[in-house]
Amino acid sequence: MNGIHDMGGMHGMGPIGYLETEPVFHEAWEGRIYSISYAVQSTVKLRLGLRPPIENIPAREYLRMSYFERWLTSIIERMVASDLVTRDEIETGRPATTSVNAPVALSPAAAVAAQFKIPATRRSVQVAARFESGQSVRARNINPVAHTRLPRYARGKSGTIERDHGVFVFLDTSAYSAGENPQHLYSVRFAARELWGDEAAPHDAVYLDLFEDYLEPA
Amino acid sequence: MTASHDHDPEHQDVPSDPALRVKALESLLVAKGIVDRTALDALVDVYENKVGPRNGARVVARAWVDPDYKKRLLESGTAAIGELGYSGNQGADIRVVENTPQVHNLIVCTLCSCYPWPVLGLPPVWYKSAPYRSRAVIDPRGVLREMGTELPADIELRVWDSTAEQRYLVLPERPAGTEQLDESALAALVTRDAMIGVKKVMPELKAGRR
Numbered sequence: 001m002n003g004i005h006d007m008g009g010m011h012g013m014g015p016i017g018y019l020e021t022e023p024v025f026h027e028a029w030e031g032r033i034y035s036i037s038y039a040v041q042s043t044v045k046l047r048l049g050l051r052p053p054i055e056n057i058p059a060r061e062y063l064r065m066s067y068f069e070r071w072l073t074s075i076i077e078r079m080v081a082s083d084l085v086t087r088d089e090i091e092t093g094r095p096a097t098t099s100v101n102a103p104v105a106l107s108p109a110a111a112v113a114a115q116f117k118i119p120a121t122r123r124s125v126q127v128a129a130r131f132e133s134g135q136s137v138r139a140r141n142i143n144p145v146a147h148t149r150l151p152r153y154a155r156g157k158s159g160t161i162e163r164d165h166g167v168f169v170f171l172d173t174s175a176y177s178a179g180e181n182p183q184h185l186y187s188v189r190f191a192a193r194e195l196w197g198d199e200a201a202p203h204d205a206v207y208l209d210l211f212e213d214y215l216e217p218a
Numbered sequence: 219m220t221a222s223h224d225h226d227p228e229h230q231d232v233p234s235d236p237a238l239r240v241k242a243l244e245s246l247l248v249a250k251g252i253v254d255r256t257a258l259d260a261l262v263d264v265y266e267n268k269v270g271p272r273n274g275a276r277v278v279a280r281a282w283v284d285p286d287y288k289k290r291l292l293e294s295g296t297a298a299i300g301e302l303g304y305s306g307n308q309g310a311d312i313r314v315v316e317n318t319p320q321v322h323n324l325i326v327c328t329l330c331s332c333y334p335w336p337v338l339g340l341p342p343v344w345y346k347s348a349p350y351r352s353r354a355v356i357d358p359r360g361v362l363r364e365m366g367t368e369l370p371a372d373i374e375l376r377v378w379d380s381t382a383e384q385r386y387l388v389l390p391e392r393p394a395g396t397e398q399l400d401e402s403a404l405a406a407l408v409t410r411d412a413m414i415g416v417k418k419v420m421p422e423l424k425a426g427r428r
Contacts, residue, residue, distance in 0.1 A: 008328030008379060009356040013348040016364060022342050024266045029237040032244055034340075035261035039253045051330060067331065067346045069236050076243070084252060093242040095250045102251045108260035115264055116306040116336075121383050149381040151328055153355065165311070168383045185382060192375075196356055203374040206355050209382040 001145050002152060004059035005051075009153040009196070030068040035111075037075045042114040044103045046078045049175030052147045053077035121169045123182040129212075131186060135161045136218040139188070139210060147175045150214040154206075158218045159190040162207060170211055183212045265340055271410035273304045274337035274387060277314075278413065279405035282392045292316055295387065304336040312337065315378060316389045317415070322369055324362070324377045324415035325386045326354035334385040338410055345414065355379055365416040388413050393421040 007013065025031040040046070053074040057065065065073070079085045089096055106114065131137055141156040142148070149171055163186065170181035188210050192200035247253040277299055281288035291298035295314040299305065312334045315323040327333065328351045333341040344350055353361050358377050362369055369375060378386045390412040396404060411417040 005329055007348055007352040008326075008354075010348075010352040011356075013352045016344050016349045016353070016361065017347060018344045018365060019342065024270075024340050025262070026343070027237065029240040031262040031265065032258060033236075033240045034265065035258040036240070036244060036247065036253060038261060039257050040247070043252065054330070063348065066236075067343065072236055072240060072243070085246065085250070089246055089250075090243070093246050095246065099250055105248075105251055105254040106257050107254060108257040111254075111257035112260050112264055115261065121310060149329065151379065151381065153328075165384060171382065185384075187384070201359060201371065201375065203372070204358065204377070205374070206377045206379055208379050209384045211382070 046082045047177045048078045048081045137215045138218040159188040162189045163187040270339035275405040275408035278408045306336045332380040388415040390419045395421045
């Protein structure tokens with residue numbers, strides 16, 4: 001969706017706020033919500049991906065919230081959508097007497113082991129590739145209201161296929177449990193001047209990993 | 219509170235403290251048997267103590283001293299990184315991109331916060347922040363300048379906006395004057411920022427390295 005999260009190329013966001021060193025978690029609750037999110041999603045298959053609920057946060061709230069506050073919003077929405085908890089339980093903080101569907105919590109050892117497994121979103125199915133390295137392509141001008149990994153700044157712009165990464169689950173549908181639609185994912189090189197005009201440095205480029213459904217021949 | 223929390227004092231509708239909300243959520247999930255509190259403790263320990271940019275620094279130093287390893291690393295990052303024992307969540311398909319005298323690479327995730335977790339740990343706040351995400355693609359040279367990295371005009375700057383399943387790690391240039399250093403001494407020079415591409419590796423370790 002054309003939300004505030006899709007901010008590549010925007011102006012006016014202020015200074016970067018770089019710190020040479022910073023703690024992994026600035027406050028203890030950040031570590032707890034990050035761990036809760038991974039423990040829950042390692043325990044049970046959720047019907048909604050991490051990012052759709054974050055992208056649905058109204059822009060004003062999104063910019064006010066810290067990063068891990070957005071994770072808190074996301075895991076609540078995902079658990080509610082998966083019938084793991086109810087909004088009433090979230091509000092009261094107590095399990096409902098009718099509470100069902102609780103899976104068995106992951107043990108500490110299993111939770112840690114799950115962190116070191118590579119998540120499998122690559123698929124070994126044979127899917128014909130529509131494009132090949134060196135080919136000129138254009139990112140389609142699409143404006144879906146749902147989750148997409150095609151940033152606005154690249155839509156309608158022309159680039160060159162740099163590499164075919166192989167076949168991956170299509171996140172635009174899998175994030176909603178609406179099918180994996182496995183397809184080729186390509187690294188596409190966009191010249192900085194194609195994206196940003198003649199003021200951009202002549203040799204610079206931005207590389208994006210784009211699903212086949214995002215591309216058309218140029 | 220931290221500098222990263224950009225709270226608006228004019229904002230009237232501030233929700234309750236996230237610390238309290240997270241505590242209440244954790245209690246609820248423990249009571250429902252969905253999470254085990256000791257598993258959460260173990261996960262926090264992983265993120266705080268077991269993964270971090272030291273892992274990536276070891277990968278870079280190995281590539282600097284072992285040309286065969288470097289070749290494997292650039293061809294198949296995930297597998298070569300796995301040789302040193304690093305793999306995991308948020309690390310699916312790590313691609314390593316090499317800085318050379320002609321090319322400089324910079325990593326960003328404009329849509330969210332994608333980051334090569336097994337080799338760099340969790341991303342710093344500035345990497346996930348709106349200013350970095352918005353500017354790194356349209357004004358990468360300005361971003362680098364703000365970080366103290368001046369890039370000559372004839373260098374090709376490649377910005378990798380990691381939007382999907384690929385995660386990126388920059389293989390920085392080995393600095394001149396380090397010919398006498400062994401692998402572990404080299405690893406000590408390699409900073410998180412150099413592996414994101416916002417800085418270069420300096421020949422001497424400075425205080426407060428990152």
